[in-house]
Amino acid sequence: MTSGDASLDGWLPIRLYWRENTPWIDWCHVGDRPLAEPFFDHSIEQCLRLPFNRAFRRQTPIEVMTEQARLRPGLPPDGFVFHTSRCGSTLMAQLLTALDDCLVVSEASVVRALLSPQVRERGVSESQQVAWLRALLGVLGAPRRGERRYFVKWEPWHSVDLPLLQHAFPDARWIFMYRDPLEVMVSLDRECGGWLVPGAIDPAMLRLDAVAPWQLAREDYHARVLARICDAALGCGDHPRALFVDYDELPGAAWGRVARHFGIACSAVELQRLRERAQRDAKAPRQVFRSDRAEKAALANESLREATERWLVPRFRALAKLRERQDAWAATAGDCP
Numbered sequence: 001m002t003s004g005d006a007s008l009d010g011w012l013p014i015r016l017y018w019r020e021n022t023p024w025i026d027w028c029h030v031g032d033r034p035l036a037e038p039f040f041d042h043s044i045e046q047c048l049r050l051p052f053n054r055a056f057r058r059q060t061p062i063e064v065m066t067e068q069a070r071l072r073p074g075l076p077p078d079g080f081v082f083h084t085s086r087c088g089s090t091l092m093a094q095l096l097t098a099l100d101d102c103l104v105v106s107e108a109s110v111v112r113a114l115l116s117p118q119v120r121e122r123g124v125s126e127s128q129q130v131a132w133l134r135a136l137l138g139v140l141g142a143p144r145r146g147e148r149r150y151f152v153k154w155e156p157w158h159s160v161d162l163p164l165l166q167h168a169f170p171d172a173r174w175i176f177m178y179r180d181p182l183e184v185m186v187s188l189d190r191e192c193g194g195w196l197v198p199g200a201i202d203p204a205m206l207r208l209d210a211v212a213p214w215q216l217a218r219e220d221y222h223a224r225v226l227a228r229i230c231d232a233a234l235g236c237g238d239h240p241r242a243l244f245v246d247y248d249e250l251p252g253a254a255w256g257r258v259a260r261h262f263g264i265a266c267s268a269v270e271l272q273r274l275r276e277r278a279q280r281d282a283k284a285p286r287q288v289f290r291s292d293r294a295e296k297a298a299l300a301n302e303s304l305r306e307a308t309e310r311w312l313v314p315r316f317r318a319l320a321k322l323r324e325r326q327d328a329w330a331a332t333a334g335d336c337p
Contacts, residue, residue: 008068011058013139014044016113021122023132025065025110027058032144036097038090038283040108066135074141075103075150079262080165080174084229085156086187087179088250091282093153095254098277099270103147105140107155115161117202130168137169149264157195157225159232160205166239173262176233178319179247181226181312185304186296188222196222219304223311230315237322244323251278257330 008027015026030047037043047053081096083089090106097104105111113119114133120126141150158165159176166172194200198213198221206213206228213221236242243261245253255266255274266274281287300308 008058008064009072009142010144012044012142013065013110013136014041014108016062016110018122023062023119025060025062027060029053029056030144034097034145035104035106038094038285039106062132062135065139066132069135069138072142074138075143075147077137077141077152077169077172078149079151080169080172081151081153081177082159082162082174082233083153083156083177084179084181084184084226085193086184087177088245088247088282089153089177091250091278092175092177092245092254092258093151094282094285095251095274095277096151098273099149099264099266101146101148103141103143103145103150104153105137105151106153108140111136111140111152112155112158115158115164117205126164130164133165133168149262151262155195156229157201157205159229162232162236166236166241173241173243174239175243175245175258175261176237176319177245177247178230178233178316181223181316182300182305182308183247183293183296184226185219185222185308185312186299189219189304190299192222196225201225217303217307219307220311223307227311227315230312230319234315234318234322242326244319244326246320246323251275254278 010029010031011027012030013025014028017024017026028044028047029050029052030044033043033047035043037046081089081092093104093106096102111133114129114136119129137152154161154165162174165174188196203210203213206225208224212224216224233244237244243257245258249257251274255271259266277285279289281289
């Protein structure tokens with residue numbers, strides 16, 4: 001295979017794995033198919049069912065991806081979406097996807113693999129990791145349908161990587177989305193994501209000792225993880241390219257504060273499309289959205305409330321104050337939400 005030539009046009013990296021101490025990339029042919037599913041990996045699952053991808057697969061050393069990004073650079077990321085989980089971030093990604101010229105990569109597992117602590121544990125330097133990350137997002141950001149804007153939605157714990165990501169992509173604006181912490185905790189208690197299974201996230205990233213995830217009660221562990229996510233975002237909160245978004249602002253913030261922050265001017269047709277899309281369930285677009293706030297409040301037991309009050313309510317208040325401060329700055333600049 002020739003590095004960085006047309007032979008990889010229409011192919012996207014979908015998996016990073018290691019052969020001895022060398023990272024390799026698994027590719028999938030996507031062509032001009034839109035990444036329309038709520039998550040990147042869901043779109044790839046659809047593509048992998050196609051006869052061509054059942055018959056033909058490509059695996060290359062990571063240097064081939066780096067060369068492809070150099071010779072055929074994709075769009076630079078315009079914006080990032082960070083979040084606490086269960087706070088409207090999937091809706092935000094879906095609304096961005098609904099715009100005419102936007103490419104959105106949402107929680108891609110191949111990106112997760114490159115940011116894994118195991119990469120550095122293998123002796124990879126930070127500068128090399130940053131170079132690979134730029135190449136990976138560059139190839140994922142190759143316009144295949146005339147896109148001109150590019151957004152990446154990260155997984156919840158990637159706010160911990162904000163300093164690295166700001167260094168790698170200094171021009172990218174970003175938002176951090178959050179929600180009433182008790183509602184988030186109830187949602188995660190009812191349907192826990194795999195990332196909250198003890199051991200799925202390196203305890204060191206959470207500032208916990210190695211055995212703590214298995215010793216803590218379930219609700220305490222969930223609260224500690226969410227607290228670390230919030231602390232990481234708060235630590236970068238004064239960054240001029242940051243915007244904090246409360247779930248209660250949705251969906252209007254998408255075509256209001258967030259659109260302005262990302263420099264998006266929606267046409268009347270796009271605005272109508274966004275309003276219609278916001279009425280659907282973000283993770284099940286064929287279903288009409290139904291608020292379950294009252295149900296969540298009723299499901300909160302005492303231990304869940306205690307963990308939330310101890311670990312998350314102070315962070316929620318700090319996030320709200322930071323958001324209010326941003327509103328005041330915007331009003332002073334003549335851009336009041």
